[in-house]
Amino acid sequence: MRVLAAVLREFNKPFNIEEFDVGEPGPNDVIVRVKAEGICGRDLVIWRGGFKNLKPPLVLGHEIFGEVDGRPVGVFGAITDGTCPYCKAGKENLCLNLQFFGEGRPGGYAEAVIAPKNNVFELPDSDYVKYAAAICPLATAIHASRLGNVGPRTRVLVTGAGGGVGIHTIQYLKYLGAYVISITSPTKADFVARYSDEVITDREFSRKVKDVDVVLEIVGAATINESLRALRREGVLVLIGNTEGEEIKLARPALTVMREHRIVGSAAYTRREVLEAVDLVHKGVIKPVYRVYSFRDVNQAYDDLMNQRVLGRAVLTF
Numbered sequence: 377m378r379v380l381a382a383v384l385r386e387f388n389k390p391f392n393i394e395e396f397d398v399g400e401p402g403p404n405d406v407i408v409r410v411k412a413e414g415i416c417g418r419d420l421v422i423w424r425g426g427f428k429n430l431k432p433p434l435v436l437g438h439e440i441f442g443e444v445d446g447r448p449v450g451v452f453g454a455i456t457d458g459t460c461p462y463c464k465a466g467k468e469n470l471c472l473n474l475q476f477f478g479e480g481r482p483g484g485y486a487e488a489v490i491a492p493k494n495n496v497f498e499l500p501d502s503d504y505v506k507y508a509a510a511i512c513p514l515a516t517a518i519h520a521s522r523l524g525n526v527g528p529r530t531r532v533l534v535t536g537a538g539g540g541v542g543i544h545t546i547q548y549l550k551y552l553g554a555y556v557i558s559i560t561s562p563t564k565a566d567f568v569a570r571y572s573d574e575v576i577t578d579r580e581f582s583r584k585v586k587d588v589d590v591v592l593e594i595v596g597a598a599t600i601n602e603s604l605r606a607l608r609r610e611g612v613l614v615l616i617g618n619t620e621g622e623e624i625k626l627a628r629p630a631l632t633v634m635r636e637h638r639i640v641g642s643a644a645y646t647r648r649e650v651l652e653a654v655d656l657v658h659k660g661v662i663k664p665v666y667r668v669y670s671f672r673d674v675n676q677a678y679d680d681l682m683n684q685r686v687l688g689r690a691v692l693t694f
């Protein structure tokens with residue numbers, strides 16, 4: 377089956393819009409007509425060549441929303457085997473045979489996607505763009521907040537608060553009743569302030585904030601040492617991402633030792649968390665923040681994302 381797609385032919389180079397062979401659907405597959413596709417931070421890492429196991433040509437995209445036989449659907453971003461010990465324990469985000477769309481199998485930067493039937497779920501309405509903007513970030517926030525044991529009045533510090541994950545994460549934290557301290561760039565500060573108790577734009581933010589209970593670390597290498605300085609004794613740093621993909625160095629390991637910090641990785645989300653996110657967006661509890669690009673303007677979207685010109689998520693429409 378050939379579909380119009382944005383194809384990554386070479387890492388770090390513009391996408392090529394072309395007809396691409398995405399294979400044929402099997403007996404347990406459906407064809408999803410893509411209506412909206414979110415651009416994830418994970419995609420940017422792949423684009424840069426950060427996933428050493430992947431080789432071009434690639435059709436990226438695991439935030440797929442569209443139609444099957446005219447009905448609005450979403451696609452769970454990863455295929456899991458359902459039989460490994462992690463899947464059986466309801467932790468399919470840790471599946472031993474996990475495969476994301478856009479990584480080895482063609483993803484949503486295309487007019488159509490072949491997906492296993494049981495990866496497709498119904499949407500409560502057809503506002504595809506809002507789901508493409510918010511579901512992956514919000515499900516990520518739900519998962520990470522659980523790992524950090526965030527509840528009412530928990531003091532949470534969030535780095536990268538103005539990005540796609542951040543802007544939806546801080547909304548979710550407010551919904552949980554947490555006290556939210558957002559770290560962001562000066563250009564995004566005003567908007568981020570709507571969903572924050574404090575906003576800090578200083579690079580050395582640990583001078584202004586101390587004793588937080590939990591850090592949701594979205595940026596990684598560039599901020600993690602300041603985050604650890606701001607984290608209280610027995611505090612938890614949940615590492616969600618490392619946007620630049622560079623090595624992380626602990627500047628003051630003794631601090632983490634003496635304060636008994638816990639550093640916990642957070643791997644994506646479960647299907648249940650995706651459905652929770654859909655419900656929160658559908659009910660309007662979380663307001664998606666995004667900028668829309670026509671699928672053919674994917675290279676412009678990447679340029680804007682790399683240069684911090686997008687508040688929230690960039691979404692491709694078809």
Ligand SMILES: [Zn+2]
Pocket residue numbers: 416417418438439512513
């Ligand atoms: Zn994503």
